[in-house]
Amino acid sequence: MTSTDPDIDPTATPSGTGCLECESTGSWWIHLRRCATCGHIGCCDDSLNRHATAHATHTSHPLIQSFEPGEDWFWSYPLNDFADGPRLADPQHHPTSQPVPGPAGRVPADWQVQLGG
Template identity: 65%
Template structure:
Protein backbone atom coordinates (compact mmCIF):
# COMPACT_ATOMS: atom_id res chain seq x y z
CA UNK A 1 0.00 0.00 0.00
CA UNK A 2 1.38 3.39 -0.87
CA UNK A 3 2.65 5.46 2.02
CA UNK A 4 1.27 8.99 2.06
CA UNK A 5 3.95 11.66 2.09
CA UNK A 6 4.78 13.54 5.24
CA UNK A 7 3.65 16.78 3.55
CA UNK A 8 0.03 15.60 3.50
CA UNK A 9 -2.32 16.79 6.22
CA UNK A 10 -4.05 14.20 8.40
CA UNK A 11 -7.62 13.55 7.24
CA UNK A 12 -9.71 13.84 10.39
CA UNK A 13 -13.15 14.12 8.77
CA UNK A 14 -13.26 10.93 6.70
CA UNK A 15 -16.26 8.65 7.24
CA UNK A 16 -15.44 5.32 8.88
CA UNK A 17 -12.96 6.56 11.48
CA UNK A 18 -13.71 6.57 15.20
CA UNK A 19 -10.58 7.79 17.01
CA UNK A 20 -11.97 6.81 20.43
CA UNK A 21 -12.33 3.05 19.80
CA UNK A 22 -9.40 0.97 21.11
CA UNK A 23 -7.98 -1.97 19.15
CA UNK A 24 -9.58 -5.38 19.71
CA UNK A 25 -6.32 -6.89 20.95
CA UNK A 26 -2.65 -7.40 20.12
CA UNK A 27 -3.15 -9.83 17.23
CA UNK A 28 -5.48 -10.92 14.45
CA UNK A 29 -8.75 -11.89 16.12
CA UNK A 30 -9.59 -14.74 13.72
CA UNK A 31 -6.03 -16.12 13.49
CA UNK A 32 -5.77 -16.28 17.28
CA UNK A 33 -9.12 -18.06 17.53
CA UNK A 34 -8.17 -20.59 14.84
CA UNK A 35 -4.52 -21.11 15.77
CA UNK A 36 -3.36 -19.33 12.61
CA UNK A 37 -0.64 -16.81 11.99
CA UNK A 38 -0.06 -13.50 10.19
CA UNK A 39 2.63 -11.45 8.51
CA UNK A 40 1.48 -7.92 9.42
CA UNK A 41 -1.50 -6.54 11.31
CA UNK A 42 -4.15 -4.02 10.28
CA UNK A 43 -6.65 -2.15 12.47
CA UNK A 44 -10.17 -1.20 11.46
CA UNK A 45 -10.40 2.55 12.04
CA UNK A 46 -14.12 2.31 12.74
CA UNK A 47 -14.47 -0.55 15.25
CA UNK A 48 -10.89 -1.41 16.26
CA UNK A 49 -10.93 -4.97 14.84
CA UNK A 50 -7.39 -6.28 14.37
CA UNK A 51 -6.96 -8.45 11.28
CA UNK A 52 -4.06 -9.79 9.25
CA UNK A 53 -2.78 -8.13 6.07
CA UNK A 54 -3.36 -9.27 2.50
CA UNK A 55 0.09 -10.90 2.38
CA UNK A 56 -0.99 -13.19 5.24
CA UNK A 57 -2.59 -16.54 4.38
CA UNK A 58 -6.06 -15.64 5.67
CA UNK A 59 -6.32 -11.92 4.80
CA UNK A 60 -8.69 -11.20 7.68
CA UNK A 61 -8.47 -7.37 7.55
CA UNK A 62 -9.86 -7.26 4.01
CA UNK A 63 -12.42 -9.95 4.91
CA UNK A 64 -13.55 -7.73 7.81
CA UNK A 65 -14.04 -4.83 5.39
CA UNK A 66 -16.07 -7.01 3.02
CA UNK A 67 -18.24 -8.40 5.82
CA UNK A 68 -18.89 -5.11 7.65
CA UNK A 69 -18.48 -2.41 5.02
CA UNK A 70 -16.11 -0.55 7.35
CA UNK A 71 -14.14 1.46 4.80
CA UNK A 72 -10.82 2.35 6.48
CA UNK A 73 -7.92 0.41 7.97
CA UNK A 74 -4.64 1.56 9.39
CA UNK A 75 -1.40 -0.25 10.06
CA UNK A 76 -1.05 -1.87 13.47
CA UNK A 77 2.72 -2.21 13.02
CA UNK A 78 5.19 -0.25 15.18
CA UNK A 79 6.35 2.96 13.52
CA UNK A 80 3.73 2.93 10.73
CA UNK A 81 0.99 5.56 10.64
CA UNK A 82 -0.69 5.18 7.23
CA UNK A 83 -4.40 4.65 6.62
CA UNK A 84 -6.04 2.89 3.65
CA UNK A 85 -9.45 3.71 2.20
CA UNK A 86 -10.90 0.58 0.57
CA UNK A 87 -13.57 2.33 -1.57
CA UNK A 88 -11.12 4.81 -3.13
CA UNK A 89 -8.10 2.49 -3.13
CA UNK A 90 -5.95 5.28 -1.70
CA UNK A 91 -3.68 5.74 1.27
CA UNK A 92 -3.83 8.83 3.46
CA UNK A 93 -2.74 10.21 6.82
CA UNK A 94 -5.43 10.01 9.47
CA UNK A 95 -5.95 11.07 13.06
CA UNK A 96 -4.31 9.46 16.05
CA UNK A 97 -6.50 6.60 17.24
CA UNK A 98 -6.95 5.31 20.79
CA UNK A 99 -3.90 3.56 22.23
CA UNK A 100 -2.16 1.26 21.74
CA UNK A 101 -0.99 2.36 18.29
CA UNK A 102 0.57 -1.00 17.39
CA UNK A 103 1.03 -4.55 18.52
CA UNK A 104 3.67 -5.02 21.24
CA UNK A 105 7.15 -4.26 19.93
CA UNK A 106 8.43 -7.61 21.22
CA UNK A 107 5.79 -9.56 19.26
CA UNK A 108 7.54 -11.30 16.35
CA UNK A 109 6.79 -10.60 12.69
CA UNK A 110 5.42 -12.82 11.37
CA UNK A 111 3.50 -13.85 14.44
CA UNK A 112 2.31 -14.91 16.86
CA UNK A 113 5.25 -16.67 18.45
CA UNK A 114 4.97 -20.43 18.17
CA UNK A 115 2.31 -20.45 15.43
CA UNK A 116 4.37 -19.54 12.36
CA UNK A 117 5.40 -22.57 10.28
CA UNK A 118 9.03 -23.00 9.22
CA UNK A 119 7.97 -22.71 5.56
CA UNK A 120 5.90 -19.54 6.13
CA UNK A 121 7.26 -17.83 3.01
CA UNK A 122 5.62 -20.53 0.89
CA UNK A 123 2.19 -19.46 2.20
CA UNK A 124 2.34 -15.73 1.38
CA UNK A 125 -0.04 -13.98 -1.01
Protein backbone atom coordinates in the same frame (compact mmCIF):
# COMPACT_ATOMS: atom_id res chain seq x y z
CA MET B 1 -10.33 12.14 5.80
CA THR B 2 -10.55 14.00 9.08
CA SER B 3 -11.38 13.19 12.68
CA THR B 4 -14.97 14.28 11.91
CA ASP B 5 -15.19 11.56 9.26
CA PRO B 6 -18.01 9.17 10.29
CA ASP B 7 -15.87 6.23 9.14
CA ILE B 8 -13.21 7.00 11.76
CA ASP B 9 -13.70 6.61 15.49
CA PRO B 10 -10.52 7.85 17.18
CA THR B 11 -11.76 6.50 20.52
CA ALA B 12 -12.23 2.88 19.35
CA THR B 13 -9.61 0.73 21.03
CA PRO B 14 -7.91 -2.17 19.22
CA SER B 15 -9.62 -5.55 19.52
CA GLY B 16 -6.35 -7.10 20.73
CA THR B 17 -2.66 -7.39 19.97
CA GLY B 18 -3.07 -9.86 17.11
CA CYS B 19 -5.49 -10.77 14.34
CA LEU B 20 -8.81 -11.51 16.03
CA GLU B 21 -9.76 -14.38 13.71
CA CYS B 22 -6.26 -15.91 13.48
CA GLU B 23 -6.07 -15.91 17.28
CA SER B 24 -9.38 -17.76 17.50
CA THR B 25 -8.35 -20.41 14.95
CA GLY B 26 -4.68 -20.83 15.90
CA SER B 27 -3.44 -19.37 12.62
CA TRP B 28 -0.65 -16.83 12.04
CA TRP B 29 -0.10 -13.57 10.12
CA ILE B 30 2.49 -11.42 8.40
CA HIS B 31 1.39 -7.87 9.31
CA LEU B 32 -1.54 -6.44 11.22
CA ARG B 33 -4.13 -3.83 10.23
CA ARG B 34 -6.57 -1.92 12.41
CA CYS B 35 -10.08 -0.90 11.37
CA ALA B 36 -10.40 2.87 11.81
CA THR B 37 -14.13 2.55 12.44
CA CYS B 38 -14.31 -0.10 15.18
CA GLY B 39 -10.73 -1.09 16.15
CA HIS B 40 -10.89 -4.64 14.75
CA ILE B 41 -7.38 -6.05 14.30
CA GLY B 42 -6.98 -8.26 11.24
CA CYS B 43 -4.14 -9.71 9.22
CA CYS B 44 -2.94 -8.03 6.03
CA ASP B 45 -3.45 -9.16 2.45
CA ASP B 46 0.06 -10.70 2.40
CA SER B 47 -1.13 -13.12 5.11
CA LEU B 48 -2.84 -16.42 4.34
CA ASN B 49 -6.26 -15.38 5.62
CA ARG B 50 -6.55 -11.66 4.74
CA HIS B 51 -8.85 -10.99 7.68
CA ALA B 52 -8.54 -7.17 7.60
CA THR B 53 -9.95 -7.02 4.07
CA ALA B 54 -12.59 -9.62 4.91
CA HIS B 55 -13.68 -7.47 7.87
CA ALA B 56 -13.89 -4.37 5.66
CA THR B 57 -15.92 -6.26 3.06
CA HIS B 58 -18.30 -7.78 5.62
CA THR B 59 -18.87 -4.57 7.61
CA SER B 60 -18.42 -1.91 4.91
CA HIS B 61 -15.86 -0.22 7.19
CA PRO B 62 -13.73 1.50 4.54
CA LEU B 63 -10.52 2.52 6.32
CA ILE B 64 -7.68 0.66 8.00
CA GLN B 65 -4.49 1.80 9.66
CA SER B 66 -1.27 -0.16 9.96
CA PHE B 67 -0.91 -1.79 13.39
CA GLU B 68 2.85 -2.24 12.96
CA PRO B 69 5.47 -0.43 15.06
CA GLY B 70 6.74 2.70 13.33
CA GLU B 71 3.88 2.84 10.81
CA ASP B 72 0.91 5.22 11.01
CA TRP B 73 -0.50 5.16 7.47
CA PHE B 74 -4.18 4.72 6.62
CA TRP B 75 -5.60 2.85 3.61
CA SER B 76 -8.95 3.48 1.96
CA TYR B 77 -10.51 0.38 0.40
CA PRO B 78 -12.99 2.39 -1.74
CA LEU B 79 -10.21 4.63 -3.11
CA ASN B 80 -7.66 1.79 -3.27
CA ASP B 81 -5.12 4.33 -2.02
CA PHE B 82 -3.50 5.79 1.04
CA ALA B 83 -5.63 8.17 3.11
CA ASP B 84 -5.23 10.60 6.00
CA GLY B 85 -6.62 10.13 9.46
CA PRO B 86 -6.22 11.27 13.05
CA ARG B 87 -4.30 9.59 15.83
CA LEU B 88 -6.35 6.62 17.04
CA ALA B 89 -6.69 5.38 20.62
CA ASP B 90 -3.69 3.59 22.11
CA PRO B 91 -2.05 1.22 21.65
CA GLN B 92 -0.76 2.32 18.26
CA HIS B 93 0.78 -1.03 17.34
CA HIS B 94 1.22 -4.62 18.45
CA PRO B 95 3.82 -5.27 21.17
CA THR B 96 7.34 -4.75 19.84
CA SER B 97 8.26 -8.13 21.33
CA GLN B 98 5.82 -9.83 18.92
CA PRO B 99 7.74 -11.14 15.90
CA VAL B 100 6.90 -10.58 12.24
CA PRO B 101 5.49 -12.86 11.04
CA GLY B 102 3.70 -13.73 14.22
CA PRO B 103 2.70 -14.66 16.73
CA ALA B 104 5.65 -16.40 18.32
CA GLY B 105 5.30 -20.16 18.38
CA ARG B 106 2.66 -20.43 15.64
CA VAL B 107 4.55 -19.45 12.49
CA PRO B 108 5.47 -22.59 10.53
CA ALA B 109 9.07 -23.08 9.42
CA ASP B 110 7.91 -23.13 5.80
CA TRP B 111 5.80 -19.96 6.06
CA GLN B 112 7.36 -18.42 2.93
CA VAL B 113 6.54 -21.54 0.91
CA GLN B 114 2.96 -21.46 2.20
CA LEU B 115 2.66 -17.89 0.91
CA GLY B 116 3.97 -18.92 -2.49
CA GLY B 117 7.41 -17.38 -2.07
